[in-house]
Each structure stands twice: as C-alpha cells, then as structure tokens.
Amino acid sequence: MAKLYFKYGAMNSSKSAQALITKFNYEEQGMAVWLIKPAADTRYGREEITSRVGLSQKADVIEESTDILERFRDREREFFDVIIADESQFFTPAQIEQLREIVDLYHVPVICFGLRTDFQTHLFPGSARLLELADSISEIKTICACGNKAIVNARLDDDGNVITEGAQVVLGGNDRYVAMCHSCWKKAIARGKEGR
Amino acid sequence: MAKLYFKYGAMNSSKSAQALITKFNYEEQGMAVWLIKPAADTRYGREEITSRVGLSQKADVIEESTDILERFRDREREFFDVIIADESQFFTPAQIEQLREIVDLYHVPVICFGLRTDFQTHLFPGSARLLELADSISEIKTICACGNKAIVNARLDDDGNVITEGAQVVLGGNDRYVAMCHSCWKKAIARGKEGR
Amino acid sequence: MAKLYFKYGAMNSSKSAQALITKFNYEEQGMAVWLIKPAADTRYGREEITSRVGLSQKADVIEESTDILERFRDREREFFDVIIADESQFFTPAQIEQLREIVDLYHVPVICFGLRTDFQTHLFPGSARLLELADSISEIKTICACGNKAIVNARLDDDGNVITEGAQVVLGGNDRYVAMCHSCWKKAIARGKEGR
Amino acid sequence: MAKLYFKYGAMNSSKSAQALITKFNYEEQGMAVWLIKPAADTRYGREEITSRVGLSQKADVIEESTDILERFRDREREFFDVIIADESQFFTPAQIEQLREIVDLYHVPVICFGLRTDFQTHLFPGSARLLELADSISEIKTICACGNKAIVNARLDDDGNVITEGAQVVLGGNDRYVAMCHSCWKKAIARGKEGR
Numbered sequence: 001m002a003k004l005y006f007k008y009g010a011m012n013s014s015k016s017a018q019a020l021i022t023k024f025n026y027e028e029q030g031m032a033v034w035l036i037k038p039a040a041d042t043r044y045g046r047e048e049i050t051s052r053v054g055l056s057q058k059a060d061v062i063e064e065s066t067d068i069l070e071r072f073r074d075r076e077r078e079f080f081d082v083i084i085a086d087e088s089q090f091f092t093p094a095q096i097e098q099l100r101e102i103v104d105l106y107h108v109p110v111i112c113f114g115l116r117t118d119f120q121t122h123l124f125p126g127s128a129r130l131l132e133l134a135d136s137i138s139e140i141k142t143i144c145a146c147g148n149k150a151i152v153n154a155r156l157d158d159d160g161n162v163i164t165e166g167a168q169v170v171l172g173g174n175d176r177y178v179a180m181c182h183s184c185w186k187k188a189i190a191r192g193k194e195g196r
Numbered sequence: 197m198a199k200l201y202f203k204y205g206a207m208n209s210s211k212s213a214q215a216l217i218t219k220f221n222y223e224e225q226g227m228a229v230w231l232i233k234p235a236a237d238t239r240y241g242r243e244e245i246t247s248r249v250g251l252s253q254k255a256d257v258i259e260e261s262t263d264i265l266e267r268f269r270d271r272e273r274e275f276f277d278v279i280i281a282d283e284s285q286f287f288t289p290a291q292i293e294q295l296r297e298i299v300d301l302y303h304v305p306v307i308c309f310g311l312r313t314d315f316q317t318h319l320f321p322g323s324a325r326l327l328e329l330a331d332s333i334s335e336i337k338t339i340c341a342c343g344n345k346a347i348v349n350a351r352l353d354d355d356g357n358v359i360t361e362g363a364q365v366v367l368g369g370n371d372r373y374v375a376m377c378h379s380c381w382k383k384a385i386a387r388g389k390e391g392r
Numbered sequence: 393m394a395k396l397y398f399k400y401g402a403m404n405s406s407k408s409a410q411a412l413i414t415k416f417n418y419e420e421q422g423m424a425v426w427l428i429k430p431a432a433d434t435r436y437g438r439e440e441i442t443s444r445v446g447l448s449q450k451a452d453v454i455e456e457s458t459d460i461l462e463r464f465r466d467r468e469r470e471f472f473d474v475i476i477a478d479e480s481q482f483f484t485p486a487q488i489e490q491l492r493e494i495v496d497l498y499h500v501p502v503i504c505f506g507l508r509t510d511f512q513t514h515l516f517p518g519s520a521r522l523l524e525l526a527d528s529i530s531e532i533k534t535i536c537a538c539g540n541k542a543i544v545n546a547r548l549d550d551d552g553n554v555i556t557e558g559a560q561v562v563l564g565g566n567d568r569y570v571a572m573c574h575s576c577w578k579k580a581i582a583r584g585k586e587g588r
Numbered sequence: 589m590a591k592l593y594f595k596y597g598a599m600n601s602s603k604s605a606q607a608l609i610t611k612f613n614y615e616e617q618g619m620a621v622w623l624i625k626p627a628a629d630t631r632y633g634r635e636e637i638t639s640r641v642g643l644s645q646k647a648d649v650i651e652e653s654t655d656i657l658e659r660f661r662d663r664e665r666e667f668f669d670v671i672i673a674d675e676s677q678f679f680t681p682a683q684i685e686q687l688r689e690i691v692d693l694y695h696v697p698v699i700c701f702g703l704r705t706d707f708q709t710h711l712f713p714g715s716a717r718l719l720e721l722a723d724s725i726s727e728i729k730t731i732c733a734c735g736n737k738a739i740v741n742a743r744l745d746d747d748g749n750v751i752t753e754g755a756q757v758v759l760g761g762n763d764r765y766v767a768m769c770h771s772c773w774k775k776a777i778a779r780g781k782e783g784r
Contacts, residue, residue, distance in 0.1 A: 001344045001345075001377075001393075004378075012613070012616060013613065014609045014612070014613060017605075017609050018609075020641070021602045021605050021606075021641050024602070024640070024641045025600070025601065025602060025730050025731065026731065028600060029730075029731055029732070029733045030733060031731075031735075052612070053608070053609050053612045053643065054642070054643060055641065055642060055643070081735075100378060103378075104378055104379040104382060116327070116328070117328050121328050121329060122328060123324065123327065123328055128319065128324070131312070131319065131327050132312070132313050132317050132318060132319055133317060133347075133378065134347075135345060135347055135377075135378070137333060137335065139333065142613050142617075143613065143614065143617055143619075144617070145617045145618060147619075147669075148197045149197075149331060151329075151330075151331055181197075181331075182200075182296060182299075182300055182329065182331070183300040186300060197589075208417070208420060209417065210413045210416070210417060213409075213413050214413075216445070217406045217409050217410075217445050220406070220444070220445045221404070221405065221406060221534050221535065222535065224404060225534075225535055225536070225537045226537060227535075227539075248416070249412070249413050249416045249447065250446070250447060251445065251446060251447070277539075338417050338421075339417065339418065339421055339423075340421070341421045341422060343423075343473075393736045393737075393769075396770075492770060495770075496770055496771040496774060508719070508720070509720050513720050513721060514720060515716065515719065515720055520711065520716065523704070523711065523719050524704070524705050524709050524710060524711055525709060525739075525770065526739075527737060527739055527769075527770070529725060529727065531725065540589045541589075541723060543721075543722075543723055573589075573723075574592075574688060574691075574692055574721065574723070575692040578692060
C-alpha cells in the first residue's frame with residue numbers, strides 16, 4: 001500500500017537534508033522523484049531545497065493556487081514514481097487533501113517533511129491537515145541546548161529574547177528561530193518577562 | 197526527563213486496553229498511577245475505563261471546568277508518580293496545557309491515550325493541543341477490513357452507510373463507528389452518494 | 393505487503409496481553425487468527441497464552457520438531473488470515489525461517505511477540521533469527537523500578553540477589569525475573585559481589 | 589537518561605549521512621561530538637566517514653584492540669559530550685560493552701549506526717551485541733527496487749548474480765551489495781540456481 005507520510009521536526013532538525021537523502025535513495029533504485037515545495041518558503045532562493053549540512057537540489061515550486069492532484073494527473077504522473085515535499089507546513093489544507101488523493105488514486109507514495117508548530121506552539125494549517133490525514137507520522141528528532149529533545153520553535157528577537165506575540169509567518173523578517181524543549185522555552189519566556 | 201506522551205489510535209484500536217496495561221506495568225514497579233478521563237466520555241458509566249477485550253478499572257472523572265494542574269499540585273501530587281489518561285481527545289486545550297505544565301514542573305510523566313480525528317477527519321480540540329505539545333507521539337495501530345492500516349473513524353447510520361455531516365460528538369446517539377483506511381472510506385462515501 | 397513483525401519486550405512488559413489484543417483487533421475485522429506458541433513455554437499450562445493483566449486464550453502449541461511452513465501450507469492456510477505467536481524467543485531458528493517463508497509465499501502477516509535477551513543479556517536463538525529476518529522490529533516498553541526504561545531480564549535467587557551464571561532456560565525452576573535498566577542491573581550485580 | 593542507540597539499516601540506506609547529520613545537529617547546540625569508526629571499515633580511506641549523498645568528515649579510527657571505555661575515561665572524556673559511531677557492526681562485542689559502560693557510568697549518549705546483517709542474513713558480532721544491549725533500536729529505512737522496504741544485503745558477483753557462500757567480510761573484494769526485500773532476494777537466488 002502506498003502511504004501519505006508526515007515526517008515532522010523542529011527548526012534545524014535536518015528536515016531538508018532528510019528530504020534530499022530520501023530522494024537520493026529512491027533514485028538509486030531507479031525511481032523518479034517529483035521534488036516539490038510550497039511557494040511560501042522563500043529562503044535560499046525560490047527554487048532550491050537547501051540543507052545547512054551542505055546539500056541542495058532544485059525543486060518544483062507549488063503556488064498556493066495550484067491544484068496538485070490536477071497537475072499530477074495531467075502532467076507529472078507520466079514521469080514520477082514518488083513525491084517528496086519539503087516545508088509542507090506551508091501547503092494549504094486543500095493541497096494536503098490533493099496529496100492524499102494522489103496516494104489513494106494512483107498508489108504513489110507521498111513523503112512530506114515539515115514543521116509541526118509555529119513559534120506559539122500552534123499547528124500550521126498544512127501540518128494540521130497532515131496530522132489528520134497521514135498514514136504514517138514520525139518525528140525527525142533534534143536536541144535542545146540542555147540535551148533533552150527539542151519540540152518548540154522559539155522565535156528570538158535581535159537581543160536573543162524569546163518572542164511570543166506576532167504573525168505566524170514573517171516573510172523577510174530578521175527573527176531567528178531556535179529549537180528548544182518545552183521546559184527551557186517556558187523558562188526563557190519567564191526570564192524575559194522578569195526583565196532578565 | 198519526564199515526558200508528555202500522546203498515544204493516538206482509531207476507534208477500536210485498543211486504546212483503553214493499552215491505558216490499563218500501562219497502569220498495570222507501572223504499579224508492578226511500585227509506582228502509583230493517577231488514572232483519569234474527561235467527563236465528556238460517558239460510555240460504560242461515567243467512572244469506568246473499559247476495554248472490549250475484557251478489562252475495566254475505575255478512573256477519576258475530570259470535569260471540563262477542572263484545572264488539572266491545580267488539582268494535581270494541591271492534592272494528587274502527594275499520592276501519584278505518573279498520570280495516565282484515556283479519551284484524551286475530550287480534554288480542553290487548556291487542560292492539555294495543564295498536563296504539559298505538570299510534566300515540566302513536577303517531572304511526572306503524563307501518558308494520554310485518545311482519538312486523533314473525528315468522523316470528518318478533523319482533529320478534536322484536545323488531540324490538536326496534544327499533537328502540538330507532546331514530547332512523544334505514537335500510534336496504536338489497527339486494521340481496516342481490507343487488511344491495510346485504519347486511520348479514519350467512519351460514522352455509520354442505522355443502515356451501515358457512512359455519514360459525513362453532523363456534530364463532532366453525538367451524546368447518546370445510536371451511531372456506530374468503524375475504523376477504515378482512507379481509501380476504503382472514500383469508496384464507501386462514493387457508494388453512498390451513488391445510492392449504492 | 394505482508395510483513396514479518398518482531399515485537400520484543402522485557403519480562404512483564406505485557407507481551408502476551410499485546411498478542412491477545414492484536415488477535416482481538418484482527419478478529420473484529422472479520423479475520424481469522426492462528427494463535428501459536430512454542431512448546432518450550434510451559435507456564436500457565438501448555439495450551440494457554442495468559443497475561444497477568446487478566447487475559448487468557450487457548451493457543452496451538454508448536455513442538456520443536458514441527459515444520460510450521462509445512463503445517464501452514466497443508467492445513468492451517470485454509471482457515472487463517474494472520475499468524476500471531478507468543479514466546480517467540482523459544483522457536484528454533486529454522487522455525488523462524490519457516491514463518492518468514494509463509495510471509496513471502498502466502499502474503500500472510502506473521503506477528504511474533506517475545507523476549508529479546510536472556511538473564512545474561514544474550515539473544516535467544518529464536519529472537520536472534522527474528523532480529524535478522526523481521527521486516528519490522530519494535531519494542532514493547534516497560535519500566536525499571538528507577539523510572540527509566542527496562543531492557544535487562546534479571547534472574548533473581550530466593551534471596552532476591554541477581555544471578556549471572558546458569559542455563560539459559562531453567563524449566564520448573566524457582567527463579568524469578570525482574571526487568572531492569574542496564575545501569576540498575578550492573579549496580580545490583582556489584583552489590584551482590586560485595587557480599588550485600 | 590543517556591542512552592545507547594542502535595540505528596541499523598541495509599546497505600545504501602544513508603547510515604553515514606545520518607551519522608554526519610546527527611553530528612551537525614549536536615554541534616549546532618554547542619556540544620562536542622566524538623566521531624568514531626572501527627578500523628575494519630577501509631572504504632574511502634581509513635579516516636573518513638563518507639556518504640554517497642555528498643557528505644564527508646574525518647573520524648577517529650578505533651582499532652580492534654582498543655578499549656574504548658579506557659580511552660574515553662582517560663582522554664576523550666574531557667573533550668566530548670556525545671559519541672557517534674559509524675559502521676558499528678565491525679566493533680567487537682567487547683567494544684560494544686565498553687560503549688554501554690560509557691553510557692551507564694558517564695551519562696554520555698552513544699549513537700551507533702551500522703548494518704544489521706551480512707549477505708547471508710546473519711548478524712555481525714557487533715550488531716548482535718548492539719541488539720542485545722541498546723536502549724533504543726530503530727531502523728534507517730530504504731527501499732527495494734520493487735518498492736517494498738529492503739532488509740537483506742545481497743552480495744552480487746561480477747555478473748550480477750546473488751552470492752550466498754563466502755566469508756562474512758571480504759576486504760578489498762570486488763563484490764557489490766544491493767539492498768533487497770526478502771522476497772526479491774529469495775527469487776533472485778532461485779533464478780541463479782536455475783541457471784539464469
């Protein structure tokens with residue numbers, strides 16, 4: 001049975017590297033991979049999936065208005081055996097449903113990498129729909145500076161303070177993100193509120 | 197590190213049995229378990245966690261208005277080493293945050309069993325917050341009648357047709373639920389719409 | 393694809409309960425389960441799979457000389473859709489290979505529950521072959537009295553001291569087993585050697 | 589609790605890439621990683637861990653006679669917070685026990701990547717001891733050319749026929765390895781025996 005996979009991880013957990021390695025493994029077995037990413041992700045130039053560990057590949061950029069099922073059925077299906085997506089939290093819920101349909105109708109595996117939650121510990125619309133519809137949910141783990149597993153994507157201002165207010169996505173912003181365990185994140189917020 | 201666990205599964209995947217077995221294992225090592233469930237679950241009598249496989253135990257019923265952190269801090273903390281919750285999808289988001297705080301502040305493991313999604317493949321408020329805040333997310337698997345893994349909780353009417361409209365929770369209703377894979381669920385809906 | 397599963401766990405991790413619950417779930421979907429156990433396991437009477445949590449079922453007892461593939465092909469195949477085995481560490485390596493063949497030739501899932509290691513942290517012959525041939529290896533977790541995960545099956549004498557010498561399997565013996573984390577096990581051995 | 593991890597995978601499942609990415613993630617959190625490999629692995633030059641996906645790092649080469657616990661205690665402990673090992677199947681059982689001791693005594697996580705089995709589906713001595721002593725066992729998955737998960741490391745001769753006789757490790761040999769699912773591997777052997 002082909003499956004819809006959601007492989008979620010915190011910031012800097014090597015999700016893009018995992019996407020590119022998975023592509024490499026499929027290709028080595030002679031399969032053709034449709035590598036995609038949502039247009040909302042504009043880091044590193046629009047058409048690249050780039051991992052800080054030192055890997056990079058060109059990907060097909062999916063606009064918010066694209067019907068992925070239609071596009072796959074009418075065009076990509078001829079060429080590809082498997083779909084790998086990075087930054088999947090930025091797909092619309094409708095696009096996740098289209099990926100689900102591709103799995104069910106064409107028996108093509110769809111492997112989505114992405115963030116689970118934003119800087120306020122809320123699901124992104126795309127990750128929420130993936131958590132609802134995926135056949136397989138697994139975590140790409142990374143660690144907090146304390147050594148425990150990191151699960152929160154903390155947004156930091158220029159002074160390194162944790163920010164808890166603001167828009168879910170800040171395009172072109174200067175904010176930095178750090179993966180933290182929940183306990184360290186709460187402590188960092190408390191320190192900020194006490195004026196440090 | 198104590199963790200917040202979310203062990204999700206479809207209808208009839210033996211979540212309650214797993215909750216009771218986990219309690220048994222902890223108790224055998226000399227630890228005391230606070231077994232809880234939300235008041236919204238009224239099956240089998242309010243105060244029981246019952247598995248169709250043949251296991252049953254009395255649980256503490258948590259009202260929607262209860263602050264679980266407060267109650268744990270002020271009363272249960274003296275007695276219990278670990279918290280096990282069934283039907284966790286019916287906790288409020290605020291209550292999930294209280295369970296998260298118990299893990300962080302008192303280093304007590306909290307193990308939540310529950311449904312991932314409702315009959316329309318949408319997250320319950322409690323399961324959404326658990327998927328956002330849990331340190332560990334794992335699936336209690338069960339199978340569809342076709343042999344594949346089941347992930348959808350199909351609601352059936354008296355004639356066995358899949359229903360896709362209605363309230364998320366129907367208290368005292370006669371509807372039945374069947375766990376299905378996504379593909380069989382879509383086919384069942386399509387059959388219903390064609391008048392079978 | 394049907395798979396060969398090995399679900400291993402330490403003593404008292406509820407392996408038998410998991411086997412019986414898995415059987416229940418398959419049967420509820422209308423599938424027939426061939427429930428088997430090796431003759432070497434003589435606890436609770438030869439023909440029962442019994443969990444201390446309060447579940448019990450009659451199982452087919454497989455003698456050491458039985459060719460499981462032959463028996464399945466010639467007789468059981470007519471009746472059963474899935475095979476569930478308890479105490480799988482006591483199957484011979486040849487029998488594990490026969491179960492592997494059943495998966496490959498008849499596309500019947502085989503789900504083996506069993507111990508990973510003996511009281512000296514060495515694999516049983518059956519679990520070694522399962523760890524070599526299984527498509528899916530997963531752990532049924534339980535805890536040490538210290539709260540960490542237990543992985544060692546400590547054998548205790550009448551005075552509660554950890555024993556590290558002796559036969560792998562002691563039939564009819566009075567020894568007790570306790571699941572421990574590796575660190576607590578080493579400490580318990582050291583204490584014993586110091587004459588405590 | 590620090591843990592001993594065994595992350596096993598078939599040939600070409602990107603184990604070395606995973607080892608290097610894990611190192612990257614730890615270092616990004618300010619931790620120092622002792623990257624090691626057994627001397628028996630002589631591919632790509634003795635001192636490199638290299639992944640075909642395009643990553644490479646220098647590693648500390650551990651001779652078969654080295655007591656890793658002694659070396660860690662006397663020298664490396666000052667510098668390193670975590671140990672990451674590649675090609676761990678080539679460590680001796682005694683060396684795996686030394687890594688286990690490092691976890692227990694110094695609370696330093698040890699993450700071992702390696703093959704599960706050889707070309708005849710038998711455990712390597714190092715992987716057997718890891719499967720006995722690891723706190724956490726997980727699979728780095730890859731696929732067979734048929735699309736199913738690969739679990740067997742098939743050795744091929746110059747004509748591409750599957751070989752099932754020979755030494756476990758052939759140093760400097762020309763044999764190639766291909767990861768296959770068990771069913772395809774058996775079929776390939778059968779084809780070879782039929783003179784195809």
